[in-house]
Amino acid sequence: MFFLGTHTPKLDEKGRLVLPAKFRDALAEGLVISTGQEYCLTVWPEPVFMAEVKRAQAMPMTHKPTRDYLRVLLPGAETATPDKQGRISIPAHLRAVAGIERDVVVTGVGDRVEIWDPQRWADYSTGAVAAFASIDEAPEA
Template sequence: MFMGEFHHTLDTKGRVIVPAKFRKLLGDKFVITRGMDGCLFGYPIEQWEKLEAQLDKLPLTKKDARAFTRFFYSAAAEVEFDKQGRINLSAPLIKFAKLEKDCVIVGVSDRIEIWDAERWNEFSQEAEDNFEEISEKMTDFDF
């Protein structure tokens, strides 16, 4: 399971270090793609394959399903770690997540997320401010 928050920097070549504890869980190769809320999602190959199986069930006749799968798959890339534990992010992924220099890599159960630090701070503050209200709306969850 992925959990935790780590701060790293994106270099001028589009590379970012992935924390060692996440590298162990991701394996030698993993898939990175556009995520929700303006961040990137990174999945171990096994988890990516489960997600693919679910996406394959979406009806081709539904416009929203076509749009979602196009957007999700079009920037997806299989990445590997270099000797320093970095991955190289493509220009479309960097642009989508508005990554500049300071990044935050967070573990979220079955995936990692890569955020621009400023966007993460904004999201995190909003979630903190509304945590109790958000938890009340989660009808199928009980602490």
């Protein structure tokens, strides 16, 4: 499973998102929606989410950033299974965190999918593209 591409669907009146067709098979067995970084939502295939949780839990609990990460990632997370039309419900508390109303940007980011408010995505991607354009690393000897 490898997610890539950018899509611009709309949520329906019940807060449901129709997943892009090319993402559906990889998410059909179950997924987890959680708070993402930069105020987006992250949709993980359930096994990938569980691997991420295990990775984070392997860090010492005396490490404050680890505690913070788990405290943001887990309490608001929701499990879901897409319906026959490929729809998932985005809970209101997660929509509020991401500032999502009706229009969304759905991006494939390798092992996961992100859901963004269009303006937040535009602001973030403008800065990220500029930073990407200026990367100039020296080759390793």
